[in-house]
Amino acid sequence: MRSLFIWGKRSTCLLALLMLAPPARPIVSNPAKPQFLEEKIGSASIGSPEQRILAAIDHIRNGRLADARATVNALLLEQPNYRLAHLLSGDLYAMRTMPLNNIGAGSGKLATDQLNDLRKEALARITNRKTKEPQALLPAHLLVFAPSQQYAILVDAAASRIYVFKNVDGVPSYVTDHYATIGKLGADKFKEGDQRTPLGVYFVTSHLTRSYLDKTRGAQADLYGVGAWPISFPNEIDKSEGRTGSGIWLHGVPANTYARAPWASNGCVAMTNEEMLDIAQYIQIGQTPVVIVPKAEWVSKVEWQSRHDAALSLIDGWREEWESLKTQPYLNRYAKQFKSDDGQDLATWSHQKTLVSAGKRWSKVHLDELSIFTSGGPNPRLTTSFKQDYRSNNLDNQMKKRQYWQQEDGAWKIIFEGAAT
Structure with a gap:
């Protein structure tokens, strides 16, 4: 006893x-x-x-x-x-x-x-x-999938966790989650070498195999374990805000360790080699969004549906006002801090759009492959991506466009718009 x-x-x-x-x-x-x-x-x-x-x-x-x-x-x-x-x-x-x-x-x-x-x-x-939300609730950050996007990746920086959700008829459905490592100094990357992981919406751009890394990185290749999947940092809004850096990847870990500490990378998101390979099977190069948030928000299906519908209504309102040549309501959708991809501020943008609109008798705007994701945090942003087909009496134009929206005076306003890179 x-x-x-x-x-x-x-x-x-x-x-x-x-x-x-x-x-x-x-x-x-x-x-x-x-x-x-x-x-x-x-x-x-x-x-x-x-x-x-x-x-x-x-x-x-x-x-x-x-x-x-x-x-x-x-x-x-x-x-x-x-x-x-x-x-x-x-x-x-x-x-x-x-x-x-x-x-x-x-x-x-x-x-x-x-x-x-x-x-x-x-x-x-x-x-x-102790956290059961991913299985019982929906991620507030994954609002609208493009039909071609089969999966989305959500990284919760505060929890050191990476999640995979499947697009099931437009609704995010939980697939799996794993422990993950982020930057040594936390999240919200601003400049090259600050050892922080960026926050925002990014896309997987390529796959660097281990054999490729061995050829190009030599002994340093072991840092990335089974391989690396670069993401699109800095994105369009990062560049417009002067954020710098490169080489932000999803990757594995060295052979001499199973897992790294929660805050241990130079800004990348790292997982055990087995779990990185598990995540990799859900990645579509050029399609899969990687949404990195300071802290994940989980909501009920009813609340998610409400936010989903509101996001679609927001984008369709912008499209309808542009198409209908309602110039002032259309320009009211843009924030005071707006910047275009060619550096125009709101005043210059508004002047140009007013002149262009005056020469139109009609226009048609069709959006395809629309996706909408939100970065969350105290100052959430909506990232919208779509294929735009614009036609009018004097211009036909097709492009892939990206917009970033944030709250201004209680309403969502566009702070950046331009070609998706």
Whole structure:
């Protein structure tokens, strides 16, 4: 009975450590006389590496330390470079003879920054397990899919999580999600080298295979693991705001690690190699949006439908006013801070459009392959992309266009418009 009592207290302590609570008190009554307890053989949990690391935490919570040990051991046989599993393994061994005051206290000489990174990873995974919204609700950021867009990727920077949603008759349907790494200094990239991940709506532009990276990057290719999928940063609005940088990719991790810390990249979004390959199967080059938000917003189907309808109505109102030569209502759709892709401000743009409209007797505007995504955050923006077919008595023009909208005086206004790049 005394042995069971001591193990129960130690399991409670380690649970507090895993939840990153304040330091707990020593868990043996006389630390000067530690007791070495013989541990029985446990039963290993099955599932993905993340499911098993969380199962080990559950076993500790329930006082099943032998099962925690068996689960961690089995996980390390499969993923020998899983550093968080090694950390937990060290703690489980250390608990046999000593009290622990924090997760990783049994890790020996592990550097402080490495230990803190592993603690952050543990917290990110534990926190996500409590979050059920992706399966029960819809992402407010994926409002309108173009018919050709089969999937969309949503990156929640605050949660260090990447989600995949399928376009099911225009409605986002949850497919999968994985732990992900973002920039060392967080999100909202502004300039080259600031080690931040950009926020906004981007598109996957290409696939850089591992063999290609080996040829072009040499030894540095290992940083990207199984390969890389570049995204379109800086996009049109980034450039208009003076944001700089390049080489923002979705990619894997080096061979000597299973996963990186939540904030550890130079601005890219990194996943375990297995999970990057899982995400890759849903990527359409040139089509798949990657929506990176400071914090994901989840809404009911009714609320999502309302926002979806409002977004479509907004774009159709703009199209109808332009087509009907309602020049002033059309120009009222543009923000005071508006910029065109050729650098025109609102005054110059309005003057030009007024002159052009005066020479029209009729016009027809048709939009195809329309998509609408929102970046969220305290200052949300709508990103609209579409194929535009414009015809009038003196001009026929077809182009792929992109607009960025934001709130101004309580209404959505266009702050950038131009050819999609």
